[in-house]
Amino acid sequence: MPLILFNKPYGVLTQFTGGPGERTLAEFIDVPAVYPAGRLDKDSEGLLVLTDDGRLQAQISSPRFKQPKTYLVQVEGVPSEAALAQLRSGVELRDGMTRPAKARQIEPPQLWERDPPVRFRKSVPDSWIELIITEGRNRQVRRMTAAVGLPTLRLVRWAVGSWTLDGIAPGTWREAGQARS
Structure with a gap:
């Protein structure tokens, strides 16, 4: 179960596909079958959590879990x-x-x-x-x-929650402690 912590740069859409000239997650993350748990606007930056676990995705993004x-x-x-x-x-x-x-x-x-x-x-x-x-x-x-x-x-x-951007540069991600670009 991959759990990816990504530092989303300004101007990047929180999805893997977009229109012509739009920057998307596909430019940065080449891991199959992971999806963002929640969203960040194109004009916002910072931590985006991605996973292939639907239950975890719901726990992170649903207001009822008060994460x-x-x-x-x-x-x-x-x-x-x-x-x-x-x-x-x-x-x-x-x-x-x-x-x-x-x-x-x-x-x-x-x-x-x-x-x-x-x-x-x-x-x-x-x-x-x-x-x-x-x-x-x-x-x-x-x-x-x-x-x-x-x-x-x-x-x-x-x-x-307890996941932070600490040590993750913009446009890079980590899984289990290693930063990647």
Whole structure:
């Protein structure tokens, strides 16, 4: 049963096929019969777990199992304690209230350069938040930060449960401890 931890680069679709000129998982992973457990948007980066085990795939991606997912989020602005408290208690979105999240402001993490880089504006400060959620609605983290007045500039999923990106460079993956490209 392969279990693959992949560091998905910005601009890559979370699927093995795509339209002309679209980057997909097939460019990076040549392992038969594995599928992503959950999704990451094309404009998000970070940990993607792939497996050939349907039950495990459901346990990772289904909100009913409440698998924590940790995101490092660069936002426009500086979070107030009130904004962080709102994220912690749940945010009202168009599709309903989110579950409470763990949220805290963090120092800028030591990450790889993004290609293309995040736009920089001298007049608007940016900061980083660590956000841990137990759901996985469409573009949920981006919608949550926007709802509290902190638009997302960069979104990196760092962990799914106990699996992390530690030691996995963008565009590479590992199974049982070895990084591959």
